[in-house]
Amino acid sequence: MSLIHWIEARPRSARWHSESGLPLPRRVVVADDRTKASDAYRLACEGTALLWRGDFHNARQLLRAMDRRVGRRAPGVQVQPAEAFHGHRRHRAHRARVLGKLLVLLEEDHTLTLRRAPDVRRACDEAYGPPSGGPVAVALTELLGVIGAREWRERGVPVPALCARIHPHYGVFAPTRSEYVDLVARAPLPRAGVRTAFDLGTGTGVLAALLARRGAGRVVATDVSARARECARDNVRRLGLDRIVRVTGPELYPDGRADLVVCNPPWLPARPASDLDLGVYDAGGAMLHGFLSGLAGRLEPGGEGWLVLSDLAERLGLRDRGEVRAAIAAAGLRVADRLDTRPRHSRARDTGDPLHAARSAEVTSLWRLTAG
Structure with missing residues (x-):
């Protein structure tokens, strides 16, 4: 003590x-x-x-x-x-x-x-x-x-794509940046339908809830953080989706296969100073590479993996350009499509920010990946 x-x-x-x-x-x-x-x-x-x-x-x-x-x-x-x-x-x-x-x-x-x-x-x-x-x-x-x-936690964060509020707990990354949620809301679902979806690194559970609202028959959400798992369970319960969404962890992938696997890893491959930084920093890109390397073996035939990732790391010189595409190819995956959006948060307009040049040019993408 x-x-x-x-x-x-x-x-x-x-x-x-x-x-x-x-x-x-x-x-x-x-x-x-x-x-x-x-x-x-x-x-x-x-x-x-x-x-x-x-x-x-x-x-x-x-x-x-x-x-x-x-x-x-x-x-x-x-x-x-x-x-x-x-x-x-x-x-x-x-x-x-x-x-x-x-x-x-x-x-x-x-x-x-x-x-x-x-x-x-x-x-x-x-x-x-x-x-x-x-x-x-x-x-x-x-x-x-x-x-x-x-x-x-009391008032919640409005999420227009859900037409509802998400209530973040202490130490869980809040979905205040709506662009990545909007990408998941508008991306076309796999043609074969979504009987089962995985949401890896669910955080508040916002993407798991969105997948359920978009018609997934069953959603399994995972997170390494016990706080995040409790938070996600609280949110899906508030939204009346707890019969569809199951929250588990701490493993990245749950058992079984899915028609759709969504992962929004922390965007910066740097070491977190504490557990409070886990929503922002992914040391060595471990979660990103864990998602990619395991994806092909967890997809049902005709299934897709959606990687939601900003290019801020490339713009800051923390990750080489082309590294993500190379990791996708090395994992035996193919890029079926990519949806891009620009940031709308206030920091992208803050010219006094030492990182303004990178933030203002940042692009967030949803990569639609298929096996082989």
Whole structure:
């Protein structure tokens, strides 16, 4: 068990928890409404964590002041795309380390006992599970993420292709980018029909639900993440599709064969910093290549595999152009068709983003693949 220790009238300790993999703080001091942002930023940069004991809203203001001091990394002049990407990730990691030094203490029942603090017990129960083992210290940035996730889960994300809302859980990638869902909604189904479909890496279950709505007789959705599996089950139950969609895992492929296999792997072949990054980063393209190498043996005669993938990795220099087509051919597959779409999300229009050139030119594709 990892513990943080500090002095507050007497020596005290609490369990340390970080979903994003922040390291255990070795030195902790108490901070409150009198703490200056310049002092907090300096201590955080030196590796000292600050346990906040003042007003909750003042803590948020201090966090914003520290964030301004971290600043936003300006795009380099004539920097290669891969260098810009790695520099951007390093800056984000530095920012996370610095801001992650401002801590709050959750009591044994997940109560946050700060002035003007919201009731975070339900949000923490959903993110962390039932409380146990005494008070726990978390980064304020993480707690704000937990609170935001509870709000997303409550109101849901509208998915026009479903004419419904999907309710993401904490730590599960939300379907806020609708273009990949729209591709799956408009791609022509295999001529032989879809008695059974697989959705590999289902996440919130949005594509599994869409396949069921498009007439698949049975959908088996898989995910490596227990959180994602719980989230997908919750969503298909909300949509009244739990008799059609079965959620399983952690294996990529379920048993048997399917008329249609859909896979929307993480788009960037880079190492995730924590499990929270699994929806974005696929180290070495392992999931992509696992899907392709196993597809031919899992298709029914006349069946198709749909690979939904952005070319952002190629535009950032993280994957060679032609690598996807080469992997498709090496797996004994043929490209029957490809549907393309352009991004509509706000980051593609953010000219201040260090990765703007790649994001604005990005193309998302649905590759229709057949065996042999």
